[in-house]
Amino acid sequence: MGAAPRIDTAPGRHATISRVSEKILVVRCGLVPYEEARVAQRWLEGARQEGEVPDVLLLLEHQPVYTRGRRSTEEELPMRPEWYEMQGIEVHDTDRGGRVTYHGPGQLVAYPIVSLKPYDDDVHEYVRRLEQVAIETLAAHGVEAETIEGLTGVWTVGEKPGPEAGMAAARKIGSIGVHVSRGVTTHGLAINVNNDLQPFEWVVPCGIDNCRVTSLGRELGAEQDLGAFADTVAARFGEVFEREPVATEPAALGLDSARLGIA
Numbered sequence: 001m002g003a004a005p006r007i008d009t010a011p012g013r014h015a016t017i018s019r020v021s022e023k024i025l026v027v028r029c030g031l032v033p034y035e036e037a038r039v040a041q042r043w044l045e046g047a048r049q050e051g052e053v054p055d056v057l058l059l060l061e062h063q064p065v066y067t068r069g070r071r072s073t074e075e076e077l078p079m080r081p082e083w084y085e086m087q088g089i090e091v092h093d094t095d096r097g098g099r100v101t102y103h104g105p106g107q108l109v110a111y112p113i114v115s116l117k118p119y120d121d122d123v124h125e126y127v128r129r130l131e132q133v134a135i136e137t138l139a140a141h142g143v144e145a146e147t148i149e150g151l152t153g154v155w156t157v158g159e160k161p162g163p164e165a166g167m168a169a170a171r172k173i174g175s176i177g178v179h180v181s182r183g184v185t186t187h188g189l190a191i192n193v194n195n196d197l198q199p200f201e202w203v204v205p206c207g208i209d210n211c212r213v214t215s216l217g218r219e220l221g222a223e224q225d226l227g228a229f230a231d232t233v234a235a236r237f238g239e240v241f242e243r244e245p246v247a248t249e250p251a252a253l254g255l256d257s258a259r260l261g262i263a
Contacts, residue, residue: 024243026234029060041186044113048184055114062103064089101175106195111188134174136236171214
């Protein structure tokens with residue numbers, strides 16, 4: 001993989017996008033450090049709240065990182081953060097819901113920055129639609145997936161994880177964690193496509209004991225085309241959320257370095 005594209009534009013560039021749109025702008029960001037993407041989300045969140053940009057969907061990969069949601073506990077990271085950093089994995093606290101999860105290259109991350117007003121400000125309905133996007137995308141690429149009552153995320157078809165389920169237990173393939181401020185969402189959805197699964201074994205993923213994690217590549221026995229998978233995520237997101245996906249360059253959103261505070 002080449003150098004990670006930056007989420008930036010020429011200094012001083014301002015957004016010129018229509019304030020009223022049924023479109024969702026889809027931005028491919030490449031491989032992005034977690035904190036850089038978080039800063040970009042914060043700026044877009046504020047711009048969306050003020051009506052300066054329409055709905056936006058960021059599609060990207062992260063460099064190796066564990067993120068701790070608002071409900072995380074110390075037991076979910078059994079080793080000290082320094083130990084994980086020695087393995088080349090950063091540890092960040094975050095304002096999303098949920099608990100500990102891992103992001104790394106080969107995992108497709110989707111961050112929708114959208115207004116919930118068209119969806120009656122119903123956060124639960126929004127999460128259900130995100131789950132539907134993940135399930136339909138995985139099905140289109142050859143893996144049947146589902147949700148499991150009482151557990152977060154998206155799972156392969158199987159028995160509810162637990163000591164009795166054994167090898168018949170469903171395996172987690174997608175994670176969801178969202179944050180909503182003044183009716184606008186950040187964070188979102190991560191689906192394991194080709195990523196290394198070893199880091200999940202060093203934590204309690206999503207706070208779920210007996211949780212086995214898998215990826216699209218592992219289920220199908222071969223590395224998958226991440227770009228094609230991202231295309232399907234964008235298309236399914238548009239269908240499920242009744243938006244027209246429009247591919248957009250970062251420059252069109254006015255994400256300049258000065259605004260983002262990126263050196």
